Amino acid sequence: MSAFTGTGRLARLALRRDRIKLTAWLLGTPLLGLALASSVIEFYPDEAARLSYADTALTSVVARAFNGPIFNAELGSIVVAEAYLTLTLLAALVSTFAVVRHTRQNEETGRAELLGAAVVGRHALLTAPLLVVVGANVAAALLLGLAFAAAGLPLAGSLAAAGAVGGVGVAFTAVAAVTAQLTVTSRGANALAAATIGVAFLLRAAGDVLGERNGLQLVSAWPSWLSPLGWGNQVRAFGAERWWVLGLPIVLLVGATLAAFGLARRRDLGAGLLSDRRGPARAAAGLLSPSGLLWRLHRGSLVGWSVAVVILGISMGFAADEVNDVIAENPAAADLIAAMGGGVDDLVDAFLAAMLGMFALVIGAYVVQALLRTRADESGGVLEAVLATAVGRVRWLATQVVGAVLGAAVLVLLAGLATGLGYGLAAGDPGRWALHLGGAGLLQLPALLVVAGLVTALLGLVPRWSVSLSWAVLIGFLLLGQLGAALDLPQAVLNLSPYTHVPAVPAVEVTVLPLVLLTAVAGALLAAGLAGFRRRDVPS
Amino acid sequence: MPVIAIDGLVKSFGAVRALDGLNLQVETGEVHGFLGPNGSGKSTTIRVLLGLLRGDAGKVRLLDGDPWRDAVALHRRLAYVPGDVNLWPNLSGGEAIDLFGALRGGLDRRRRDELLERFDLDPTKKCRAYSKGNRQKVAIVAAFASDVELYVLDEPTSGLDPLMEAVFQEEVRRLTGNGATVLLSSHVLAEVEALCDRVSIIRAGRTVESGSLSELRHLARTTVTVETVRPLTGVAELPGVHEVRDVDGRVRLEVEPEHLDALLAHLIRFEVRALVSAPPTLEELFLRHYDGADDGRAAVADSGAESAR
Numbered sequence: 001m002s003a004f005t006g007t008g009r010l011a012r013l014a015l016r017r018d019r020i021k022l023t024a025w026l027l028g029t030p031l032l033g034l035a036l037a038s039s040v041i042e043f044y045p046d047e048a049a050r051l052s053y054a055d056t057a058l059t060s061v062v063a064r065a066f067n068g069p070i071f072n073a074e075l076g077s078i079v080v081a082e083a084y085l086t087l088t089l090l091a092a093l094v095s096t097f098a099v100v101r102h103t104r105q106n107e108e109t110g111r112a113e114l115l116g117a118a119v120v121g122r123h124a125l126l127t128a129p130l131l132v133v134v135g136a137n138v139a140a141a142l143l144l145g146l147a148f149a150a151a152g153l154p155l156a157g158s159l160a161a162a163g164a165v166g167g168v169g170v171a172f173t174a175v176a177a178v179t180a181q182l183t184v185t186s187r188g189a190n191a192l193a194a195a196t197i198g199v200a201f202l203l204r205a206a207g208d209v210l211g212e213r214n215g216l217q218l219v220s221a222w223p224s225w226l227s228p229l230g231w232g233n234q235v236r237a238f239g240a241e242r243w244w245v246l247g248l249p250i251v252l253l254v255g256a257t258l259a260a261f262g263l264a265r266r267r268d269l270g271a272g273l274l275s276d277r278r279g280p281a282r283a284a285a286g287l288l289s290p291s292g293l294l295w296r297l298h299r300g301s302l303v304g305w306s307v308a309v310v311i312l313g314i315s316m317g318f319a320a321d322e323v324n325d326v327i328a329e330n331p332a333a334a335d336l337i338a339a340m341g342g343g344v345d346d347l348v349d350a351f352l353a354a355m356l357g358m359f360a361l362v363i364g365a366y367v368v369q370a371l372l373r374t375r376a377d378e379s380g381g382v383l384e385a386v387l388a389t390a391v392g393r394v395r396w397l398a399t400q401v402v403g404a405v406l407g408a409a410v411l412v413l414l415a416g417l418a419t420g421l422g423y424g425l426a427a428g429d430p431g432r433w434a435l436h437l438g439g440a441g442l443l444q445l446p447a448l449l450v451v452a453g454l455v456t457a458l459l460g461l462v463p464r465w466s467v468s469l470s471w472a473v474l475i476g477f478l479l480l481g482q483l484g485a486a487l488d489l490p491q492a493v494l495n496l497s498p499y500t501h502v503p504a505v506p507a508v509e510v511t512v513l514p515l516v517l518l519t520a521v522a523g524a525l526l527a528a529g530l531a532g533f534r535r536r537d538v539p540s
Numbered sequence: 541m542p543v544i545a546i547d548g549l550v551k552s553f554g555a556v557r558a559l560d561g562l563n564l565q566v567e568t569g570e571v572h573g574f575l576g577p578n579g580s581g582k583s584t585t586i587r588v589l590l591g592l593l594r595g596d597a598g599k600v601r602l603l604d605g606d607p608w609r610d611a612v613a614l615h616r617r618l619a620y621v622p623g624d625v626n627l628w629p630n631l632s633g634g635e636a637i638d639l640f641g642a643l644r645g646g647l648d649r650r651r652r653d654e655l656l657e658r659f660d661l662d663p664t665k666k667c668r669a670y671s672k673g674n675r676q677k678v679a680i681v682a683a684f685a686s687d688v689e690l691y692v693l694d695e696p697t698s699g700l701d702p703l704m705e706a707v708f709q710e711e712v713r714r715l716t717g718n719g720a721t722v723l724l725s726s727h728v729l730a731e732v733e734a735l736c737d738r739v740s741i742i743r744a745g746r747t748v749e750s751g752s753l754s755e756l757r758h759l760a761r762t763t764v765t766v767e768t769v770r771p772l773t774g775v776a777e778l779p780g781v782h783e784v785r786d787v788d789g790r791v792r793l794e795v796e797p798e799h800l801d802a803l804l805a806h807l808i809r810f811e812v813r814a815l816v817s818a819p820p821t822l823e824e825l826f827l828r829h830y831d832g833a834d835d836g837r838a839a840v841a842d843s844g845a846e847s848a849r
Contacts (some may be wrong), residue, residue, distance in 0.1 A: 108668075184668060185629060278664040279632025287635060288642035297628065381626035385679070388590045388620040388692075389643035392612045537593045 006120035010128030014102050022136055025094055029087070029140040030147035033162070036083040037151035044078055053078055058213050062319040065205040068233045069218035076157045076238025079148070084165070088229055089197070091140070091169035095133050096193040099176035102129035105186035107270045116269055123261055126177060130257060133173045141166025157238035160246075164232030167249035171228030172197060174249070174256035181263035184272040191304075203227035228252065290396055294403040298370055302407050305366050309359065309411050310418040316355045317422020317433075323351045346507065348427075352419060352437060353504035359415035360444035361478050361499060363408050364451045368470050370404040371455040375466050378539050387538055397533050401456055401526060408448040416441020440505040446518035450498035451477075453525025460532025463540055541604060543568050543690055543721040544589065549598035551584055551745075558584045560745035561598070566723055571716055573732040573739035574725040577830045581745040582725045583623060586694050589723075590620060603690060616645045619683035623695040623725070625675040627667035633678045634663030640682035652685040658707050673699035684711055691715060691722045697731060709734055729822050741829045748829055753822070760820040760828065761794040764803065769811035778806055790814075 015022065044050045054073035057063045067081040103126055106112040112125055145162030149155045172193065179192040207224025217239070224230030228249060235245045267273060286292045323337070324347055338350050374397065377383040387393060420437030424430025454473055458466040480489070480497040494500045498521070501514040544566035551559040559581045566572040576582050587593040589602055591611035600607055605614050627636045634656075641647025656663055661677045670678065676699045683691060697708050705728070712722055712735055726732050732739060733753065740750040749756060761782065766772070767790045775791065776784045780799025785792050795803050800817075807815070820828075 277666075279635060279666055281632070281634040281663040283631075283635040283638035283642075287631075288639060290643070293628075293639060296631070381622065381624055382628065384587070384590075384592055385620065385622050385626070385640070386643065387592055387611075388615060388618075388622075389640060390612050390616045390645050391643050535594075539592075 003121040003123040004127055005124060006115075006118070007124040007127045007131070010115065010120065010124055011131050014129050014132045018098065018101075018132070021098070022132075025136060026140050026143060029090070029165075030143040032090070033083065033087060033144045034147040034151055036086065037079045037148055037153065040079045040082050041075055041151060044075065047073075050075065050078060054216050056322075056325065057081055058216070058218055060319075060322050060325070061209055062315065062322055064208045064211070064218070065315070066319075068204065068230075069208050069211060069220050069224075071217045071236045071239030073216050074157075074238050076148075076153045076161065079151075079153065080161050080164075080233075080237055084161075084232065087144070087165045088168040088232055091137065091165050092172040092197050092229075093194070095137060095169045095173040096176040096190060096197075098133045098136070099129055099173055100180050100186050100189045100193070102132070103177070104180040104183065104189045108184070108186050110270075112269060123264070126180075126257075126260055126264060130173060130177055130253075134170055134253065137166045137169035137173065140169070154238065156241060160235050160241045160243065161237035163243075163246050164235045164237055167235075167246050168228055168232050171231070171249040171252050174253040175228075177260040178256050178263070181260050181267065182273045184270075184274075188272075188274075197229075200227040200229045204230035204233070208233070290391055290399040291403070294399055297373070298403060298407060301366075301370070302410065305363075305407075305411055306414055309363070309415045313359070313415045313418025314422035314425075317352075317419040317424070317437075318426050320348050320351050320355070320419070320423045321426035323347050348423075349507040350504070352423065353440070353507040355419055356412075356416060356437065356441055356444060357481060357499060357502065357504065359419075359441070360412055360447055360502070361474075361481055363411045363415070363444075364448060364474050364477065366411060367404045367408050367448055367451050368455055368474050370407060371400055371452060371459065372467055372470060374400050374459055375463065378463070381539070384539060393534050393538070394530050397456065397459070397530055401452055405445075405449060405452050408452070409442065409445055412441040412444045412448065413438055414441075436506060443505055443510065443515065444499075444502055446515045446522065447498040447502050449522035450518055450525065453522040453529065456529030457525045457532070458529070460529035460534075460536065463536065541568065542566060542601075543603060544572075544723060545599070545601040546585070546589075547599040549585065549588065549600060550596045551581075551588060551593060552596055558745055559588070559595070559598075562742060562745055563747045563750070564740050565750070566721060567738075568721055569716060569719055570737040571712060571722040571724055571735045573736035574723055574742070575727075575732065575739055575826060575829075576742040580742050582742065583694055584745075585742075586620075586692055586723075586725065589692065590615070617688050618690040618692060619644060619686045619688045620692045621676070621679045621683045621694060621696045623698065625672075625679045627670075627675060627678060629666065629668035631667050632664055633661060633667060633670060633674070636667055636678050637663065637682040637685070640679075641686055644682075644686050644688075647682070647685040648687055651687075652681060655681040655684055655711070658711070659704060671699070673701065673704070676700060677704070680708065680711075684715065689720060691720060693722065694725045695727065696724070697726070697728060705731065729826060733822050741826065743829055756825055757819060758797055760825050761796050762800060762820065763792065763794055763818045764800075765790050765792045765816045765818075766807055766812060767791075767814040768807065769813055772807070772810050775803070775806065778803055 044053055050073040054070055054077070057067060057070045066085060068084055070077045070081050106115070106125070115125060141162045144165060145159040148158035148161060175196050176189065176193045179196070180189045183189045183192060203223045204227040207220045207222065207227070207230055208218065210221035210223070211218045212221075220230065220233065224233065231245055231248045234242065236242050263273060287296055334347060337347055337354060374383065377386075386396065417434045417438040419441075420433035420435070421430050423437070424433035427433075451474065455466070455470045458469050462469065477497040477499055480494055481499050484494045484497075484500075498518055501518055503509070503511050503514065542565050544564060546562060546564040549559050549562040550557070562581065562585060564574070564585065574582055574585075584593065588595050588600060589607050591607040591614070594608050603614055603617055607614060631639070637652060638647070641652070659677045659681060661674060661681060665674075667675065667678070676696060680696055683693075697705055700708060709731065712724070716722060724732070724735060736753065738750070738752050739756065741748050749759070751759075765787070772791050775781055775793060778799065779802065780796035781793055781803060783794045
């Protein structure tokens with residue numbers, strides 16, 4: 001028996017387990033690519049518009065940091081600049097989660113022990129998921145390339161751009177293969193890989209901000225070359241393509257796989273290299289209640305979210321100061337921002353309002369994941385033990401809702417404060433702007449209350465479907481918010497999202513009625529969810 | 541007044557009838573063994589008792605209350621050890637014990653420390669680092685350090701080693717010595733024999749036997765092996781005699797206890813040379829009920845199909 005015996009079988013098992021997730025990935029990537037490419041193509045119909053875009057992209061620090069370098073003023077270059085961050089982050093995260101799900105999570109739950117005791121080689125447990133995830137990245141990249149070509153872009157550039165995205169996926173597949181060896185928990189392995197993605201982003205952003213402009217081409221500085229996210233840009237899709245750069249992720253994959261094999265040889269199944277610290281022998285008094293436990297379990301994630309929101313908020317604030325320059329020569333983009341920001345003429349205010357709306361959408365994900373923890377506790381069995389104590393069901397679930405909503409309140413407030421601070425630092429009067437936008441951020445809370453109400457209702461009434469439906473609903477709101485304005489969807493459809501009803505402060509005046517109505521809807525949903533949870537079987 | 545009184549409890553999950561008219565009576569101060577093959581409905585019954593599941597039909601009383609309606613008030617008076625203990629991975633064992641104790645309404649710090657020592661459990665380890673046995677100890681310590689009237693234990697010792705099993709038995713005796721009642725679901729027959737005053741055996745969601753161990757023994761057949769000078773005839777026709785077989789020139793048979801006397805009277809007429817009479821072991825007692833559990837499940841499926849029609 002070799003160290004790889006059983007790899008094929010395990011790969012088929014992974015394919016079977018992930019058949020729905022993989023299908024969504026393989027279909028979603030090209031569809032998203034097609035949507036992004038089509039909207040860009042519509043936006044920059046003529047040479048003048050493209051040249052002005054290129055000029056901004058090369059001068060603006062914010063554009064360089066977030067969109068990366070461009071290499072000419074062709075449509076394809078603009079598509080890459082606009083779509084690259086979204087597509088690569090998606091590929092990196094999906095690849096990471098998939099690798100960890102089939103490696104560390106198997107060890108954590110004990111499944112790997114069962115598999116390892118069967119006729120399965122030592123390295124098969126890692127090799128099989130790597131084959132599946134790398135294969136999925138290659139397939140998704142091919143489909144994405146075809147989608148770009150179908151949108152009307154040149155074929156070679158389309159394939160290079162899609163290859164760059166696939167390469168990022170492969171690179172973080174490699175990273176996750178290593179982090180899965182280091183930590184004991186799958187949460188830890190995912191967090192470590194996600195932190196690596198963050199570092200890769202910062203390195204690439206630094207390299208591109210420090211890069212040199214050469215005509216319509218940006219020559220990135222060396223930090224970009226240290227980042228797998230930077231490699232994708234350096235392929236220079238739709239420019240003079242450098243295909244050899246696509247070899248870098250493969251080199252990383254081979255190196256990381258060998259390193260992971262080496263680490264796996266040196267450790268026991270189920271153990272990590274970063275060992276667990278000990279905890280206190282007695283609980284602190286603050287832990288000994290449902291709310292104390294809630295704070296303990298969620299504080300780490302809330303701190304992480306806060307840091308991310310503050311960094312992004314300050315960046316967005318700085319970006320707002322450049323809005324007038326960026327948009328001045330592009331009426332289509334100006335219309336879009338005005339539409340997203342409440343249909344007003346002051347583009348800076350509209351941009352700031354649109355950003356706060358975006359933050360509220362993303363913070364919706366915090367609310368969803370915080371509340372769905374109840375479902376994980378139920379499936380895992382610990383909820384049963386808790387509800388067998390003198391803690392009532394309604395009190396338990398209500399505590400979770402209050403915790404999620406308070407967390408969301410902190411995050412929207414921080415988002416507003418940070419955005420205001422960033423804008424104020426660039427345009428003057430940071431203190432006033434921070435307070436102004438902090439207040440505007442809190443106005444988003446009723447929409448988040450509705451999200452919390454929806455998840456609670458799903459948990460109480462259709463527990464088995466609560467996880468998939470909660471995320472589906474949030475993604476629906478995200479699409480309505482993002483594409484609704486661009487696609488000119490009818491108002492009746494847009495009204496389905498609670499975010500549509502939040503007044504776009506600071507672009508427009510505060511109106512109280514929609515906020516009251518949203519809160520009322522949220523209250524009804526919460527009541528339905530709590531009532532359902534009180535009546536239903538646990539576990540069910 | 542019984543601590544637990546279940547009468548005709550029915551609980552279905554979709555088309556599957558998990559509990560099918562189950563009865564269970566547990567008196568104050570006793571250790572009541574709750575036995576049955578895997579999948580027979582033990583955990584479902586316990587979840588109904590804890591107000592986690594709602595029964596479809598039948599009467600359930602717990603500590604003179606309604607386990608569904610009065611859940612919170614009743615839970616202050618009981619402690620539960622689940623069969624499959626799951627804990628918060630990033631809490632230490634000591635924190636988990638204190639948390640469960642506090643959520644239940646307080647625990648005895650001195651007892652807690654004493655139990656930690658007796659069960660040889662390190663409370664500073666993170667819960668995710670514990671083995672199955674140690675996770676179970678966390679739940680046992682948290683439950684036993686609470687001063688309550690009823691302890692509901694669902695296969696509490698399935699991961700413990702023999703030494704810890706002995707400690708567990710001593711601690712259960714200490715609980716009942718203080719007047720508490722224990723419902724113990726278990727597959728460890730030696731544990732049941734050592735601890736339980738009475739047992740209830742369930743199969744396919746129904747109670748098939750209930751009583752003290754000696755009562756159950758009395759209901760079961762005694763195995764008799766006999767060697768006679770003259771060939772033995774006519775035993776199979778005697779009342780209460782079953783499974784007559786020839787084994788190496790001896791006759792082995794099973795007889796119901798109340799017919800033992802008539803059997804002996806019959807046997808001496810053939811000049812008994814050797815005779816061995818063995819009362820049923822606990823194992824035989826249970827296996828008789830556990831055996832054919834598959835038929836039971838088929839019956840469950842049938843009745844499920846019927847109710848679906």
